[in-house]
Amino acid sequence: MKLGLDGKTAVVTGASKGIGHAVARALLDEGAFVGAGALNGSAELTALTDGGRTISVLGDLTTTAGCQALVDETVDRFGGIDVLVNNVGGVRPRTEGFQSVTDDDWQWALEVNLLSAVRATRAALPHLIRAAPSTIVTICSVNASLPDPGVIDYSAAKAALRSFCKSLSKELGPAGVRVNTVSPGPVETALWLGPGGVAETVGLAQGVDAAQVREAAVADTPTRRFTHPDEVAQVVMLLASAGNITGTDVLIDGGMVTTV
Numbered sequence: 001m002k003l004g005l006d007g008k009t010a011v012v013t014g015a016s017k018g019i020g021h022a023v024a025r026a027l028l029d030e031g032a033f034v035g036a037g038a039l040n041g042s043a044e045l046t047a048l049t050d051g052g053r054t055i056s057v058l059g060d061l062t063t064t065a066g067c068q069a070l071v072d073e074t075v076d077r078f079g080g081i082d083v084l085v086n087n088v089g090g091v092r093p094r095t096e097g098f099q100s101v102t103d104d105d106w107q108w109a110l111e112v113n114l115l116s117a118v119r120a121t122r123a124a125l126p127h128l129i130r131a132a133p134s135t136i137v138t139i140c141s142v143n144a145s146l147p148d149p150g151v152i153d154y155s156a157a158k159a160a161l162r163s164f165c166k167s168l169s170k171e172l173g174p175a176g177v178r179v180n181t182v183s184p185g186p187v188e189t190a191l192w193l194g195p196g197g198v199a200e201t202v203g204l205a206q207g208v209d210a211a212q213v214r215e216a217a218v219a220d221t222p223t224r225r226f227t228h229p230d231e232v233a234q235v236v237m238l239l240a241s242a243g244n245i246t247g248t249d250v251l252i253d254g255g256m257v258t259t260v
Contacts, residue, residue, distance in 0.1 A: 006031030013038075027240075035078070098149065109157045110153075142256055180248045
């Protein structure tokens with residue numbers, strides 16, 4: 001099923017692995033051109049560039065300069081931007097409680113999970129307005145509405161991110177730029193399941209195996225499994241193409257959030 005993204009140009013931040021890589025690949029499958037930004041390269045990201053419809057731009061996307069370079073190089077190569085996918089994010093479990101979370105920890109969480117999206121959006125916005133109708137899709141988290149003391153700074157930053165996107169949707173709607181968020185629960189990525197990821201870190205703190213942490217994370221959800229990155233990418237594709245959806249947050253959490 002084609003979603004009308006053929007020939008469009010998209011910028012994806014955090015595209016070297018996980019959700020960002022799955023989104024970039026899905027966009028290519030839909031016929032889009034992709035400016036893929038990442039702090040570090042990966043074999044997976046290199047493979048995306050083989051067909052000539054993707055460029056890889058490496059840099060620190062928590063900085064204004066890094067975001068601007070990604071946007072500028074994408075526009076130079078493909079002529080404009082129709083879609084921005086803000087995917088950069090990160091979490092460090094705070095296993096020793098609130099008092100252990102320093103100012104530097106709080107600043108890190110805000111830079112990675114909020115200000116990276118603010119800066120990428122600021123850099124891309126003139127091109128998105130010029131290309132309207134266009135769209136911004138930002139990867140948020142269920143923790144925006146399910147605050148968790150174990151990731152207290154991450155939860156606060158994601159709540160701010162969702163609020164930022166909702167406010168922006170109201171400002172940019174009349175200009176033809178739609179703004180939406182996608183909020184996954186636990187996703188089968190290195191952030192959760194890789195070395196030094198959430199499962200391993202929490203397991204070490206609790207004296208249990210990482211596999212037990214993984215099972216417990218989804219034990220009370222109706223589907224009882226992690227979401228796959230490709231499943232998140234499918235939701236992003238829908239929001240990137242749907243003509244009159246804006247200011248919306250779409251959950252993909254296996255039923256973790258139980259409120260109506």
